[in-house]
Amino acid sequence: MSSDQDRLVPDPRQPPRPDGRDGGGVLDLLAHGELTVRGRIREASNAVLYCSVAYAGEEAACVYKPVAGERPLWDFPDGTLAQREVAAYELSEAMGWDLVPPTVLREGPYGEGMVQLWVEPDPEATLLALVDDEEAGEGWKAVGPAQVDEDRTALLVHADTPQLRRLAVLDAVINNSDRKGGHLLPTPDGRLYGIDHGVSFHVDDKLRTLLWGWAGERLTDEAVAALGVLGERLAPGTPLAGRLAGLLTDAEVTALRRRVAVLIEAGRHPVPTGQWPAIPWPPV
Secondary structure, eight states: OOTTTTSBOOSOOOOSSTTSOOHHHHHHHHHHSEEEEEEEOTTSSSOOEEEEEEETTEEEEEEEEEGGGOOOOSSSOTTOHHHHHHHHHHHHHHTTOOOSOOEEEEEETTEEEEEEEOOOOOTTOOOEEEESSSSOOTTEEEEEEEEEETTEEEEEEEEOOHHHHHHHHHHHHHTOSOBOGGGEEEOTTSOEEEOOOTTOOOSSOOOOBSOOTTTTSBOOHHHHHHHHHHHHHTSTTSHHHHHHHTTSOHHHHHHHHHHHHHHHHHOBOOOOOSSSOSSOSSOO
């Protein structure tokens, strides 16, 4: 790439359906459009390319993560992160929550990879904060103490919003092991999107997130209803199960069904197990 293309592209992305296209139209654009690489997001741990995609007179900005650019991980099979990102989108849609930008798996300039609509976040929105107090305060939920420097410890808090709470439930469903602050995208129109779900769907409990503020609390009625619908849609032989079979292993799909069933039975947000670091590093 040229030096112009190698510029740091700000992370993240432009709101889905900005011009009124329905979800299917956006997916067609992402899946069949001509991808043109415009730059590279240098701060990402894997290869992440900022692109434009054009199809049938439509054009949008997107992210392209080629499988060839994935770094090997000790606990996830090589070359599977792109599929997991698509699976996270499938689960978000199946729950009716629209929490993950439209995402597809397709061929691109550097081989097969994940392509996701770019969402531009609201620079004025604040979802995480450090407060010099023992309580989170109204409108916030406490995560835990954070060492700011040698002489200061503050309380890490996150916003107490319905959208963020839905995302915490989705993370529990997909077993997200990397919910960092930078992966939260509030938009100017009041929506919230989560990105970077490549290290999800492991068969072992690996939930690692900054959204522990509801740990142990009862799930909302909305969440219980969404989980019930998801459980039905995950049943063997359903269209969703068929799509996931091409993205995850049989064992991972079985573990996914089990997590949904456990959440419904418990009726509560999960709590850290102590067997795995509860907070991702770096947290932002």
